[in-house]
Amino acid sequence: MAKDLTTSQIDRQNILNNTVALPRIQEALDVKLLEFEGRYVLTKQMVADYYGVDYRTISRYIENHQDELEHNGYFLCKGNSLKDFKLRFAQDIDVPNKTPQIGLFDFRSFLNIGMLLTESEKAKFVRSRILDIVISTINEKTGGGTKYINRRDVDYLPAAIQEENYRKNFTDAIKNYVDGHKTYKYAQITDMVYKAVFREKAKEYKKLLDLSKKDNLRRTLYAEVLKAVSSFENGAAFEIKKKGEEVGLLTVDEVEAIIMELAQHPLMEPIIYDARQKMASRDLAFRDVFHGNIAEYLKAVTPEEFDKFIGSKSLDFDAIMALPENQEVLKILKQAEDE
Numbered sequence: 001m002a003k004d005l006t007t008s009q010i011d012r013q014n015i016l017n018n019t020v021a022l023p024r025i026q027e028a029l030d031v032k033l034l035e036f037e038g039r040y041v042l043t044k045q046m047v048a049d050y051y052g053v054d055y056r057t058i059s060r061y062i063e064n065h066q067d068e069l070e071h072n073g074y075f076l077c078k079g080n081s082l083k084d085f086k087l088r089f090a091q092d093i094d095v096p097n098k099t100p101q102i103g104l105f106d107f108r109s110f111l112n113i114g115m116l117l118t119e120s121e122k123a124k125f126v127r128s129r130i131l132d133i134v135i136s137t138i139n140e141k142t143g144g145g146t147k148y149i150n151r152r153d154v155d156y157l158p159a160a161i162q163e164e165n166y167r168k169n170f171t172d173a174i175k176n177y178v179d180g181h182k183t184y185k186y187a188q189i190t191d192m193v194y195k196a197v198f199r200e201k202a203k204e205y206k207k208l209l210d211l212s213k214k215d216n217l218r219r220t221l222y223a224e225v226l227k228a229v230s231s232f233e234n235g236a237a238f239e240i241k242k243k244g245e246e247v248g249l250l251t252v253d254e255v256e257a258i259i260m261e262l263a264q265h266p267l268m269e270p271i272i273y274d275a276r277q278k279m280a281s282r283d284l285a286f287r288d289v290f291h292g293n294i295a296e297y298l299k300a301v302t303p304e305e306f307d308k309f310i311g312s313k314s315l316d317f318d319a320i321m322a323l324p325e326n327q328e329v330l331k332i333l334k335q336a337e338d339e
Helices: 009-016 022-029 044-051 055-064 066-071 079-089 107-116 121-141 156-177 182-198 202-208 223-247 252-263 269-287 292-297 303-310 317-321 324-338
Strands: 034-036 039-043 075-078 101-106
Touching: 009 107, 009 121, 009 269, 022 107, 022 121, 034 079, 039 044, 044 055, 044 101, 044 107, 044 121, 055 066, 055 107, 066 107, 075 079, 079 101, 101 107, 107 121, 121 303, 156 182, 156 223, 182 202, 182 223, 182 252, 182 269, 223 252, 223 269, 269 292, 269 303
Parallel strands: none
Antiparallel strands: 034 039, 039 101, 075 101
């Protein structure tokens, strides 16, 4: 999906929060920065010169996007800091002596305004370069594919193991208390859960992620989404068993009513909200996948999440599973995938 950074604040913020790609972007752009008070900065005029636009153009963008730019590092230098700045850089840059303050950009806010500028050919080039570096960084960190980027999260494996236990409760409840063809009723009721949690049937989800028929959908879910599905299925299993023991075998339609009621329960609301937000936001940032049915839950991925999936806190799942002490766990997960 082509990204237009000039119009999408979420896409801009995802880049500016990507702590792994930012150093590579800075190195590639080779921008001259001034070291001042523990950070590297540029003046408004330096930014205007770099992007080949008028100083007033930069001022206009600051006025129109002040909150976003300040959030990403733009600030006003005044008072004693301004005096120090003038003393240090008076010979290198033109700063009027009587000005009470000057606007300074750090590298993130410098990139930020470059992603906003529509008048600048240089900014257009920078946006293209940024997107290339972000894509190559993610691909490099994930070994060339993002289908299983969810597994790089330290919380994934515990969630996957926990999910198998709750899944067994759910499938047992369907087996013992729901009428209908075995294979068909499992698939039909599982789809109801997926629709309740993230508003997509298995077929729709697989199409978005370009999964094959043999790919196990659940092995691509983030830990938080797996926990939401586990919670939902465990609750549904309890209600199905309870009603089944009262009235006998339930129809699929009766199970659907149970699931719809469970989806509205206040206990599930925060769990489902978190799952939808994580799925929508992370899939857009990491997999370039847009979930239209949950688009209203989109937000920028945090720097901590980038670190979790492609940074210093991410895991090489396959390498961990190859360790002798994890062979039993791998066997359990593999068996679940084959069932």
